[in-house]
Amino acid sequence: MALIYDAATTPFQRRVYDAAQEIPRGMVTTYVRLARHLGCGSARAVGQALRRNRYAPRVPCHRIISADLRPGGFSGQTGGAALRRKQALLRAEGVLFRAGRLADARQLFDFR
DNA sequence: ACATGTTCCTTAC
DNA sequence: GTAAGGAACATGT
Numbered sequence: 001m002a003l004i005y006d007a008a009t010t011p012f013q014r015r016v017y018d019a020a021q022e023i024p025r026g027m028v029t030t031y032v033r034l035a036r037h038l039g040c041g042s043a044r045a046v047g048q049a050l051r052r053n054r055y056a057p058r059v060p061c062h063r064i065i066s067a068d069l070r071p072g073g074f075s076g077q078t079g080g081a082a083l084r085r086k087q088a089l090l091r092a093e094g095v096l097f098r099a100g101r102l103a104d105a106r107q108l109f110d111f112r
Numbered sequence: 113a114c115a116t117g118t119t120c121c122t123t124a125c
Numbered sequence: 126g127t128a129a130g131g132a133a134c135a136t137g138t
Contacts, residue, residue: 012118031136035117042117047135049118066136073135082135 027109037111
């Protein structure tokens with residue numbers, strides 16, 4: 001079921017959000033992988049789009065982490081309480097973090 | 113330390 | 126009101 005996007009949502013943001021919805025529950029992916037899936041050379045651009053996501057929780061922006069398996073960012077923050085909320089959401093889906101990084105690399109989702 | 117793509121903000125016509 | 130330029134950004138090497 002496709003999401004109806006606001007007129008202010010740019011084409012690039014729609015592609016990012018559509019891709020994010022492909023990530024199954026209990027899995028995560030990285031900014032790099034998502035960017036590559038879109039044919040975009042900049043993971044930073046993906047982070048920029050996710051930062052402005054207005055469609056949570058339909059668009060599961062919490063399932064995107066950084067390439068070194070650290071949490072990345074959430075709700076406009078790169079650290080602090082926001083990141084703990086992000087990890088709490090993932091924990092509820094069965095994705096665990098140990099020592100500040102993703103515990104089980106098998107939970108990384110690959111786009112096809 | 114620099115490259116990268118996209119968006120936001122400011123400034124100028 | 127529109128155009129153009131520069132800065133910012135939830136990154137990665």
